[in-house]
Amino acid sequence: MGGASGGTDLLRASHPGPTVAVTLLTALLAVAAGTGWERGVLVTTAVLAGQPTIGWSNDLVDADRDRSAGRTDKPVAMGSVSRASVNVALLLSVVAAVALSAMTGWPSASVHLVLVVGSGWAYNLGLKSTVWSWVPYAMAFGSLPAVVWLAADPASLSLPPAWMMLVGAVLGVGAHLLNVLPDLADDELTGVRGLPHRLGERRVRLLAPLLLLAGAVVVVLAPRDDIPVWAWAALAVSAVLAALAWATRGSTPFIAAMLLALVNVAGLVLR
Numbered sequence: 001m002g003g004a005s006g007g008t009d010l011l012r013a014s015h016p017g018p019t020v021a022v023t024l025l026t027a028l029l030a031v032a033a034g035t036g037w038e039r040g041v042l043v044t045t046a047v048l049a050g051q052p053t054i055g056w057s058n059d060l061v062d063a064d065r066d067r068s069a070g071r072t073d074k075p076v077a078m079g080s081v082s083r084a085s086v087n088v089a090l091l092l093s094v095v096a097a098v099a100l101s102a103m104t105g106w107p108s109a110s111v112h113l114v115l116v117v118g119s120g121w122a123y124n125l126g127l128k129s130t131v132w133s134w135v136p137y138a139m140a141f142g143s144l145p146a147v148v149w150l151a152a153d154p155a156s157l158s159l160p161p162a163w164m165m166l167v168g169a170v171l172g173v174g175a176h177l178l179n180v181l182p183d184l185a186d187d188e189l190t191g192v193r194g195l196p197h198r199l200g201e202r203r204v205r206l207l208a209p210l211l212l213l214a215g216a217v218v219v220v221l222a223p224r225d226d227i228p229v230w231a232w233a234a235l236a237v238s239a240v241l242a243a244l245a246w247a248t249r250g251s252t253p254f255i256a257a258m259l260l261a262l263v264n265v266a267g268l269v270l271r
Helices: 002-013 016-033 037-061 063-068 083-103 106-124 134-152 162-189 195-199 201-221 229-247 252-270
Strands: none
Touching: 002 037, 002 083, 016 037, 016 134, 016 252, 037 063, 037 083, 037 106, 037 134, 083 106, 106 134, 134 162, 162 195, 162 201, 162 252, 195 201, 201 229, 201 252, 229 252
């Protein structure tokens, strides 16, 4: 039982939710880029290996802060998983991420390790407490399409459309605002003052849906082809969800904003 519990806590400390979300987005982008199944599986697996390094490093860096805030959802802070175990898992994940990324070719590997994984680490190591806390999210999500496109054909150095990277960056900043929103009070108590904390809860609740709605507009209007009916429908749904996020209270705004982000992702891939 102890071993099973320790394994579960180690997994929880890796932040599996964001890992699954980013990995799934990578897989969908691989389909959109036409990488073929071998290259698609390779780049998706590389991203899957890199994401837990961000989660584990976050919990290691923030352990004392999380403990003082009474964060019972943080296994490292609560002592339900040892630092040694997390360090070993982190090291193995770093090795796997570097090795798998190298197999995608140096262009994709460089963007993945520096701009995606590196941005996550930069956030953990200090940027989260500054007014620039949004930059790592914008860099990581904005460059993720480039990771996939460069993996599809390393020799060509072809990049995705600029609008796609712009939508990714906007989606990343929106995700940052939504991710921090439930923890604003705890973070303030422990000295974390990123952009969302400086804006305050009211402005964050206004800005996050606005950014995601702006991303939806870009998805519909930016590509140079005929706009399909489903894209107009998705934009209408996005507007309704944004209005819902602004007009309601409790958990509804967060749920509406998350659904708006999912519509953004779907549109990004389908367009």
